[in-house]
Amino acid sequence: MWRIYYLDDPLLGRRLIHAMPLREEGTAQNVRDELKQKRRQVRSTGTSTPALIREASGEGSTWLSLTEGSAFEVHECADRGEAGPTGALRLHLQWPEDQAMQLALRGKLPLGDKLAAPVEQRIDVPEHVASLTYDELWRVLVGFATRIPLDELTTWRTHTGKRLLPQVFTELPEATRRTMRRVVEIPAHQHPDLGTFEASKLADVFVVPRGEADAQQWAEWLEWDALTTYAVPTALEARASEIAARFPYHRPKLRTPDALLKFAAGNPANLKSRFLLAPADLGLW
Numbered sequence: 708m709w710r711i712y713y714l715d716d717p718l719l720g721r722r723l724i725h726a727m728p729l730r731e732e733g734t735a736q737n738v739r740d741e742l743k744q745k746r747r748q749v750r751s752t753g754t755s756t757p758a759l760i761r762e763a764s765g766e767g768s769t770w771l772s773l774t775e776g777s778a779f780e781v782h783e784c785a786d787r788g789e790a791g792p793t794g795a796l797r798l799h800l801q802w803p804e805d806q807a808m809q810l811a812l813r814g815k816l817p818l819g820d821k822l823a824a825p826v827e828q829r830i831d832v833p834e835h836v837a838s839l840t841y842d843e844l845w846r847v848l849v850g851f852a853t854r855i856p857l858d859e860l861t862t863w864r865t866h867t868g869k870r871l872l873p874q875v876f877t878e879l880p881e882a883t884r885r886t887m888r889r890v891v892e893i894p895a896h897q898h899p900d901l902g903t904f905e906a907s908k909l910a911d912v913f914v915v916p917r918g919e920a921d922a923q924q925w926a927e928w929l930e931w932d933a934l935t936t937y938a939v940p941t942a943l944e945a946r947a948s949e950i951a952a953r954f955p956y957h958r959p960k961l962r963t964p965d966a967l968l969k970f971a972a973g974n975p976a977n978l979k980s981r982f983l984l985a986p987a988d989l990g991l992w
Contacts, residue, residue: 708728708729709726709727709728709729710726710727710728710729710791710819711723711725711726711760711781711784712724712725712726712727712816713757713759713760713763714796715759716798716902717902718798718833718836718900718901718902719798719812719830719833720833721759721762721763722763722770723759723760723763723770723779723781724770724771724772724773724816725772725773725774725775725816725824726770726772726779726781727818729819753787753788753789754787754788754789754790755786755787756784756785756786756787756788760781760784761784763781764781764782764783764784765781765782765783766780766782768780768781773796773812773816773826773828774816774824774825774826791817791819792817792818792819793817794814794815794816794817794823795814796812796813796814796816796826797812797813797814798810798811798812798830798902799811799812799813800901802841802844804841805841807832808832808836808837808839809829809832810829810830810831810832811827811828811829811830812826812827812828812830813826813827813828814826835900836900836901839900839901842864842870844901845870845909846860846861846864846870847898848891848893848904848907848909849870849872849891849893849909849912851893851894851896852891852892852893852894852909853872853874853891855872855873859873860872860873863915866956867956869913870912870913871913871914871915872889872891872912872913872914872915873914873915873916873917873918874889874914874915874916874917874921875917875921876916876917876920876921876922876924876925876928877924879914881932883914884925884928884929884932885929885932887913887914887915887953888911888912888913888914889912889914890908890909890910890911890912891908891909891912892906892908893906893907893908893909894906915954915956915957916954916957919957919958919959922954922957922958922959923959923960925954925959926950926951926953926954926959926960926961927959927961927962929950929953930946930947930950930961930962930967931967931979933946933950934979934982934983935982936982937982937983937985937986938982938983938986939964939986939991939992940964940965940992943964943967944964947961947962964992967983968983968984968987968992971983971984972984
């Protein structure tokens with residue numbers, strides 16, 4: 708009597724993944740198992756053998772055990788049997804940028820009697836998945852997580868040659884405004900080619916303004932945020948040039964030193980205003 712383990716996954720297909728004998732002839736455990744089996748047969752005639760196992764049986768079909776790494780065949784199987792313990796393996800997809808996709812099955816295969824065999828098995832990437840590009844998957848995941856249309860992400864990629872995420876300025880936290888990068892939290896979802904994705908993250912995603920108005924607000928915010936010490940016009944002009952260079956795909960108009968001084972005079976309660984008002988009062992303007 709054997710226990711057959713099988714896998715039915717939209718990405719990995721239908722396959723047998725392990726086989727193990729439930730008992731050996733001529734042992735005391737064998738006798739106990741037979742008695743248990745007879746009592747069980749009185750109560751139940753079992754269930755139909757899954758079609759996947761029947762289809763995978765027969766000479767010429769060789770399968771690889773995920774726990775032992777050895778090959779095995781199922782020459783024939785009964786029409787009926789008993790369902791054994793069920794388990795779940797996690798399929799890990801790793802795809803470092805500019806490298807090949809990597810698939811691995813990880814987890815534990817239940818063997819019964821509270822025993823389990825560890826599984827850590829690299830999986831060949833299916834052909835229909837290998838045809839995907841990193842860019843395509845990146846745009847799909849980022850578009851799903853941020854609700855930015857796929858066409859818009861594709862346009863940015865085509866025009867700039869870079870993977871960029873356009874964002875509305877007012878929706879960004881201060882840390883992202885300063886670094887122009889963010890972590891994209893990707894909710895669990897269903898991908899047509901790759902199956903179910905658990906929640907994941909994409910780190911260091913480069914962010915750009917979604918439009919010219921966003922770029923203008925962003926540049927002005929950076930200009931004011933950069934005031935951390937007393938400044939004079941020459942320093943402000945140099946800083947304005949540095950900030951403008953951070954928007955290579957937009958044309959924000961940075962304020963002149965006089966415009967910044969006027970803004971500070973109109974907002975004396977702002978803590979940063981003193982960095983401009985004090986030098987001006989000292990005649991350094």
